[in-house]
Amino acid sequence: MAAVANPAVVIGLGGTGQWVLTYLKKNLLDTYGEVPPMVRLLAFDTTGEKTEAAVEAGSKLEEERAQVGNVTLSTGEFVYLGGNIKKICQGIAGKLTDPQTGKRITFPHIGSWLQGDIYQDYYPDDAYEISKGAGQRRPFGRMAVFYDLATGTPKILGKIETAITEVLNATGRQQPVEIYITCSIAGGTGSGMFIDIAHIARKLAERAGIHFAIRGFIVLQNTFEPVIDIQDIMPNAFAAMRELDRFSLVFDREYPIYYTEEHREPLAVYHSIHTSKLFDSCYLIDSVRPRLSLKGVTPKFGVFPAVAECMTALLDPATGDAFAQHYKNVANEIAKAQQEIARSPQEAGTALYSSLGTYTFILPVVDIIERNTYKLALEFLRDRLLTIEEDAAGALSVSSAGNRENRNPPREEAIDFLSMNKSRAGTLNLHFNQQVVEVLGSGRTRDPEYVRDIAALGVELINWVLPVEQDDVIAQTANDIQKAMEISMIAEVQNSKVYRDDFHSAADRIARDVQRVRERLLGREEAGGRKVPGELQKGLETYKNRNVQRFRNLLAERMTDLLNGVTDDPLIAKQGKLPYVQEWLGWVIQSFDEFASFMREVVKVWTADNEVALARDDVAVTKQVMLDNRDATGLLDRLRHTAVRSQDEYIAAENYLLDLERQEVLLRAVIDLAESFKAVTQNAKAQVDHWIGILALGGPVGSGEQGVYRRLVEEQ
Structure with a gap:
């Protein structure tokens, strides 16, 4: 963190207070990276959301989110003051009695200034709910303070005391504490409570036994001219200024300020006598000034940030004693002016105020930094991260030529990746990847003899898709696959001679048993088209999932x-790595694509060589013969075993077809695994393509999306 800030408790009241504190918080974050521990921000408001602050639209004050960039006040910095004051107004109007004693409850410490009897005649019930805001009614804004102090644990006292203590602890109690209070006199909340909050803050600081000063930053009504009819807020402004005038002078008599009827500690707060000036210095701020006036500028873009800039400057320790001397000079000038005023009976009792303003200077260095930032970003993209080339037509392309670390061309890097024994991190490679390299590296993928050699591997293809893991799951899966490959229809399905049933029923039983074995091993397709895998497919799927992971x-x-x-x-x-990886992934994808195409040719040749279609026809023929001979019970048929022989021929035909179909499942499992690896690689490449598009090439053709590189070129 940079040098510490000057110790201060900054209190914002109402919507204006929230906006000013939010701007101030952003300034502190930009300067120090945090709100320094010797600065505490407190926003008191009667709206129920910490992010709500009053700004203006139309004919009345409305609520808008108080946010500057991504900065808002935190929960600990915002203090919600609410409650329903209808009963208090009823008591003042003489319409509230104690149900136990029957005596009237009149709230004399409030009735002297709150016209509850009049409100009873004009306001609906929900108007008394100050959690909805003071509604530009100053007395209701002040009532938020009284209502809070009447509770057992008042937020106002607790928050201000805690803030003062935290600031003192952060400074080791070695420095005086500044207490800034900011609000406007246009609304109801801030203008209604600023006198009381300043009084309470002064009493709490006195109780802490510290050196302190209270300074007011009061935003005047004409600030809101761009967004509200000034005539609507003039009564509030007049009343608030009259009250501020009174408390900006030293009282010639004791002025009691009571917040409760009964005596309550701290008595100096709840039952106090005020005689001194409330603010050590008070700044009245509006939008008008001779040069670069803010007149006509919406407050949240003009006066609010200007007040925050003033406070930021006051909190800056780099100013040294400049502002301390400023305060002394102002006090001396005010004292002289008051002496002059005292000589004139007509001007006696006139309050004196200060004012201030801020200007923002935009130095050329900002433009220089921005321009060089664009230049550096362009150089980084064009010559470092990517090698970007532009042809005569203005089309952009990227190249891996900038890669100086990897000597292998992307294609050789792909072969090395697939053929390695293990990764640099020690992860074992897959048998399948190495087999892909071996097949493609043979140079014989178009050789019919080589295709037939691969097709003839049969059960050996299981070793291609076997995972490298040796855990219990894989061991059990390997055992299940082996059983599924070895099961024979001849062993599983018995003829009628062995089963000892009649020829007629045996034919149906044998057909059912064959179907059962086939579905158990190779699965089935349900009526809705959903395929239910068999034991062989389940085992191969387990292999695939492990291999894909x-x-x-x-x-x-x-x-x-x-x-x-x-x-x-x-x-x-x-340097140059993104295009290199893009090309490398392209070669890996091409390898799996070529291998899958080769294996499809293997399946095609294998199917033709083994006459699979004829095997299926043979099954249909032998099954029909078995069904035709189920009633061959004549003497000659019995002597020739016609029915049993036709059963055996059908079972043998089904067994041969099962062997062929199991081999086809293995072949297609190899293709499926290649396609799965290809899909994983395509997904990875799509992400790389996306980043290259964002950084350089832009979106798809015709999309109109520009990459960062093209945008930077245009911004220069």
């Missing part, structure tokens, strides 16, 4: 190594 990890590890680099020089480690 490992492949994701391997791909992520290699992408991380390539993008981040492994050398200590960050320029070499990072």
